[in-house]
Each structure stands twice: as C-alpha cells, then as structure tokens.
C-alpha cells in the first residue's frame with residue numbers, strides 16, 4: 416500500500432533512499448536477460464510437451480517481470496530527478512511509424528484498424544529524445560489496443576504553440592471501453608488501475624501512464640485524457656521538440672507529375688481511413704472518389720465514370736478486398752487495382 420509514495424521519499428541528509436535504485440539498473444536487468452535469453456534457447460531444443468509448456472511459462476513470466484522491473488526503475492529514476500533526456504536529431508514520421516509497426520500484428524489479430532495522421536506543418540526533422548517519446552507512444556497505443564474490442568485506434572500528430580516555444584501535440588484515440596469519470600483523476604497516479612478484474616485479464620503494472628505523464632512534463636509538455644464509458648478514450652500529450660530544417664523527401668516531389676489529375680477510387684469501410692487517404696491524394700494533386708464498400712465500388716465502376724486506379728482495403732465486412740478485386744476484374748473496364 417505504501418508503494419504509491421515509494422521513490423519520492425529521498426531525504427536531504429544522509430544517502431537519499433531514492434538514489435539507491437537507479438544505480439541498480441544494470442545489476443537488476445542483467446540476470447533477467449540471462450533468464451529470458453536462456454529460456455528462449457531452451458525453447459529451441461527438443462522438449463516434451465510438458466517441458467515446452469513449463470519453459471514457455473518461464474519465458475512469459477520473465478518478460479512480465481522485466482516489464483515491471485523496467486517500469487519501477489524508470490519511475491524511481493524520474494521521481495528522484497535522475498532521468499536525463501537525450502537531445503538527438505530524429506524523424507518524427509519514422510518514430511511514429513516505428514511504434515505502429517510494433518502493434519500492427521496485434522491490431523490485425525483483433526481486427527482493429529490502426530491508423531495515423533500527421534498534419535501539415537508538423538516538423539518532420541526534430542531534436543529531442545526519440546526513445547522516450549517512443550516509450551510514451553508505445554504505452555498509449557498499447558493501452559488503446561488492449562482496451563478496445565472493435566473499431567479503430569488513431570494516432571494523430573499536429574503542431575501546437577506553447578508559452579515557451581513550439582510544441583508538438585500527439586493524440587491517441589480509441590473506440591474502446593472508456594474510463595469512468597470517477598477514475599479519471601487516479602489514472603496518472605502510480606500503481607493505479609481502473610478495474611482490478613480487468614487488470615488480472617490484461618496484466619500491466621499501473622505505472623505506464625504515471626511514467627508517460629511525467630516524461631511528457633520533463634519534455635516541456637503535459638498529458639491529459641478525454642473519455643466516455645462505452646465509446647472510447649483519447650489520450651493527449653504535448654512535448655517540446657526543436658524543429659530542424661528538413662531535407663525534402665525526394666519521392667514526394669518526383670511522383671507528383673505521375674499522380675496529378677489521376678482519378679483515384681478509394682474503397683474502405685473505415686471512415687477515418689477514407690478521409691485520410693482522400694486528403695493525401697488531394698495533396699498529391701489527384702482526384703479522389705471515396706466509397707465505403709464493394710457494392711458501391713462496383714456501381715461506381717459500372718457507371719462508366721473515370722477511374723485511373725482503385726485502392727482497395729482488404730478487411731471489409733461483406734465483400735472483402737479479394738472478392739471485390741475478382742468482381743472488378745470481371746468488369747469490362749477494370750482499372751488497375753491496389754489491394
């Protein structure tokens with residue numbers, strides 16, 4: 416029960432207690448790496464079914480323990496004022512895409528749409544701490560997927576003005592279970608979880624948001640949440656990132672001539688995706704037409720309207736991308752298809 420206060424209690428006199436843990440980071444992680452690494456090797460050897468099951472349990476418990484250790488070490492490092500931020504150059508888009516890559520498989524397994532949107536005017540090359548920014552995003556996107564059964568998770572990034580310089584604003588929106596109002600203010604406290612029974616099902620330490628919020632503050636921003644039970648949550652945070660003059664992306668300019676004035680048919684059941692793809696296409700000088708499914712796409716093509724290329728979503732209710740591609744190919748004027 417005293418855990419919530421733990422780590423912040425370092426006194427001025429004597430050896431501050433909170434300083435003890437950060438120095439132990441390496442010593443604590445090394446044996447865990449041994450446990451996890453050796454279990455992985457063991458799993459690659461011939462084992463009986465029982466032995467495999469035991470080794471897999473050791474492996475997943477080891478992973479879970481390492482996550483807890485990392486969270487506790489990070490948290491105590493922040494609380495004791497020992498967290499130092501890096502200031503290196505990195506690409507914002509690459510950072511965002513790297514995070515989403517991590518979760519693509521899990522989102523697909525749950526049949527969730529995982530999308531991102533970076534607004535015009537957002538600096539593409541910045542100076543800051545990429546790995547801590549990534550840590551925040553991994554936590555928020557991971558939670559969003561964990562607590563969403565159907566629908567979508569959308570990561571959005573846009574520039575924002577702060578008192579002391581330019582900020583970048585990130586939001587992670589989900590269509591999940593939502594958070595009851597009475598739980599909102601404990602959300603960012605350490606070791607707090609909204610519902611203990613949910614935690615038993617999903618795991619977690621209850622430290623992720625506490626760490627993320629403090630990291631955002633260390634980076635000169637803040638973090639907050641909007642949520643409605645049963646409808647979903649949106650976590651927002653801002654951080655200060657120094658915008659650097661960026662090199663132009665070569666492909667963006669080179670393809671423009673090819674794409675200009677081409678008619679693009681976008682077929683996707685997800686409204687957010689349709690809007691984002693249409694906006695991108697407009698930005699490239701294309702003429703986008705959007706429809707929400709296979710039947711509408713077939714009608715569009717049969718109507719004889721111009722389509723230079725059609726972009727089909729794969730996972731769609733009713734007729735999926737595969738079936739639609741086949742139906743379109745049977746038409747007289749089938750445009751080139753991108754699935």
Ligand code: ADP
Pocket residue numbers: 554558559562589591592593594602607608609610613614618619620621622623624625648
């Ligand atoms: P944990 O590691 O346990 O997920 P966090 O600090 O990241 O810890 O989250 C704390 C709690 O906040 C979660 O256990 C969950 O109850 C709630 N929560 C976080 N994100 C969401 C979300 N996107 N939707 C609903 N509940 C959430």
